[in-house]
Amino acid sequence: MATISDVAARAGVSTATVSRTLNGKSTVDPELAARVLEAAEELGYHPNGLARNLRRQETAVLALIISDVENPFFTSIARGVEDLAQVSGYSVVLCNSDENEDKERRYLDVALQERVAGVLLSPTGPATSVTRLRRLGIPVVAVDRPLPGTDGDQVLVDTRRAARQATRHLVANSYRRVACLTGPPGVRTADDRLSGYFDAVGEENAIFRRAEYRAEGARHAAGDLLDQPVPPDALLVANSTMAIGVLEALAERSLRAGRDIGIVSFDDAPWTTLIDPPLTVVAQPAYEIGRVAAQLLLARIADSTREPVTTTLDAQLIDRQSSHR
């Protein structure tokens, strides 16, 4: 593995000159530069980024830690982050915490040890802590869910309001017993969506279940709800992976969305218009969330003293057929 001194030796110059040539920092004699380039080429030389970063005390990589790589909402965020980061010359590496505190901590540690330039994180829960990162001066921006007890940059969605609105939409469409299926306690979006639902129906009338943000758990929870003596006639579902489970539960019982039971789900997954009836959803601006978050992070990397900012984006109800009788 050729090093910079190999190149220097071959070109008959000092390592400093090689470094200067390759980085185009200071100006070097064209003649020497040519020799350097040639030597580097011949040797198949590739700078060792580890050494460079160690010396420079900086890296051009961002870490994005999301809680479910199989959820289109998060992959869409990833696209947004990546597109923005790339034009500024940053690479982004995606880590999947899988809604699991341990995995999340591991990836946070990796980010810390590798001394990435910054991290974007959708915290798994209230236990998530980034104080270690912050102490080392590595900026963190929270995405989709706020970081417990900190005042850093964050980009969120007004998801409580969206849930309230979606519930009211169901009520307005003359569903009388609207229930809510949300994620685990402690997961902020799950709690907020439930609160929004409470806002609309009143806590005393609330019917709800919690399950993991996954199809399987949602299928059971929905089944449980549906099999009650007096089942709900409408369901607010907290994300699209859960919606899959819910729709399976309906199919198992030969229930038709809309006619038999009103459904509104969070997240406009690619398949929501394919099913019959098409799914009414609360569309979150995932790609935009990613872009904004990356912007915030880059801005903070450039200037660590700026005031923390919280950007709250709006979700949008897309009214399709599953919320009409």
Add this chain to the structure above:
Amino acid sequence: MATISDVAARAGVSTATVSRTLNGKSTVDPELAARVLEAAEELGYHPNGLARNLRRQETAVLALIISDVENPFFTSIARGVEDLAQVSGYSVVLCNSDENEDKERRYLDVALQERVAGVLLSPTGPATSVTRLRRLGIPVVAVDRPLPGTDGDQVLVDTRRAARQATRHLVANSYRRVACLTGPPGVRTADDRLSGYFDAVGEENAIFRRAEYRAEGARHAAGDLLDQPVPPDALLVANSTMAIGVLEALAERSLRAGRDIGIVSFDDAPWTTLIDPPLTVVAQPAYEIGRVAAQLLLARIADSTREPVTTTLDAQLIDRQSSHR
């Protein structure tokens, strides 16, 4: 940012002792060890992974470069890779090449510069080259698509055979004009699936279109096919993102899958059973592909001299309703 010497100074020992304590390599006096740990704690010390890796000439991170982070097939692979890597203490960072040679090259460069322990790659096309990686001794295993002109480790699916089988299935279900919608030329899976289709219908009877591996392009291509004077009565679709486009094209024309036009698609996405009629698919063992690939990579990291192995997994036709009249 506290360094190892800060800790050493505070604990009144040498840096070597600190290093030994923290890495549990050699044995150190419990008394000293305690002092070290305490000092580290007080200082909020976290080892600098860059320095460590530079010194050790190794990292415990794997790079997984996939061509579409929004495609469930690839995210499923990612899960497989991650699950296996994790138990061996490796972290995996996901990079999205977006079916784009430039992005792919950028991420390959990042992997190279960061001197990752190994890379798993689903090459975007024939131009993909990993010789630079290999020259530096960084092992690469190809996933889902073979690496042009090399004999490294790879894990593939016998996709040609699967396509042939799927086409025959359609023919056996008395569809008479089966067409094929596949990905771009040069993308190996796209070409192989087309070949499998040729195998079944004969090249002279072939009706096919190519489009990007995305919903939008597939929608147009399918529309084009469907609007022919004598349209096909069945379609073999090369992946699930394309299937979304195809189903949209059907809906626009009030065509019903199965009855009006037989459909078989590659990849068993989560939503395929939700639509009406449920989609007949060729299910690829994505998660398993990821696991096996990670295994191969780890094995090669451990022993760079072992013979390259190609593992070919089988896909499975899941017969549902969209391929029956």
Add this chain to the structure above:
DNA sequence: TTGAAAGCGCTAACAT
């Protein structure tokens, strides 16, 4: 413009 040399933070001989 160029080179010599220090040093980023860590680990691993080697010596004690």
Add this chain to the structure above:
DNA sequence: ATGTTAGCGCTTTCAA
């Protein structure tokens, strides 16, 4: 069992 020290590959003063 512990410390001393060299050095991983690079960038960047500082002199020349």
